[in-house]
Amino acid sequence: MATPKILIVFYSRNGSTAALAEAVAEGARALGAEVRLRRAREMVGPEVMAMAQGWAENAAAMNETYGAPTADDAVWADAIIFGTPTRFGGVASELKAYIDGLGGVWFQGKLNGKLGGVFGSTSSKHGGNESTLLSIYTVMAHLGLIIVPLGYSHPALFKAGTPYGATFISQGDTKKPGDEDLAVARYQGERIAQLAGRIAEPVSSAA
Template sequence: MTAVKVLIAFYSRNGSTEALAQAIAEGAQAEGAEVRLRRVRDFVAEEVIQSVPGWAANRDRMHAQYEAPTGGDAEWADAIVFGSPTRFGNVSSELKSFVDSLGGLWFQGKLNGKVGSAFCSTSTRHGGNESTNITMFNFMAHLGLIVVPLGYADPAMFRGAGTPYGASSVSGQDNTPPSEDDLEVARYQGRRTAKVARLLSAAE
């Protein structure tokens, strides 16, 4: 049986969203999925990037490690998982720029029926982790994706990590990495997304 194909398209500045993306990839691969991890590119002015400690170094490291997502990746995938840090309770402009680039595929109907899911990270508690994930549901609906939230179908969800809308973590002002519970929720999200995509593919 052909493996389902999962695209994880994310933006990360300090590594928190990246860590969740990697855990989602692990979960999807545990379900037998083929995974593409892609980091969208920064587009703010270089002087802004250089003014924030660690931003340039993290950018350069992640650019070397991950390709940028493309429309070809989205067309290839059976499932697309979008990840973003929270920006004032909303999705980052970097990730949204990738979404906005998918207009041609949307117009051709080539994304209809694919699975979609969302995850995010915030720097403060109640900093918009739920609203950011839900915001991504909006554009997934417009793209024609079948949205897969997490619900409470795994024990990891009852340990106070993540949200029923998607995995998340809180980094604080010291860039604390996701906890093991946060990562376990993300792995569950990868498994769940890949499983739903496989079931939908088998039904076609």
């Protein structure tokens, strides 16, 4: 199996989505994948960030750890896995801005046939995890990605996550992802890496 190349691009404000992203990356690397882990950048200035306690500090720390995603990252990858907190039942504007910036490589057909997945977190129960993940399914279809859902293909999914992707509820940022949440995220990385390794294999000229 060829070495799969996995791009995990996410936005996180308080760390919950970042923790899921790390677990997805761990699962992908366990299958031998080469992983690029990238954090989308803020779309607002410091005066807005100052209105939410810890936002600026958390952003600075995560930006030290994770590089900003580029269109070249998406072209490089065999699979792209998006991660986002829920914003009013939909994707965070920071991640959406990155996706919108892929128009050039999309127009050139450079994203067609790559695998796609998504994971997310929300602050409250029924806060929009599933609607957010499903909204990105639509985006992935437009980009030409092959969408990889989780279904109920692993025992962890009967305890946490969704059939659409790994999820977590932070209960007002009072909790961090637990073992069951991280198990689903790791499995998502494994599942997509395994499939990406197959599509990355060179096609025989005799085929």
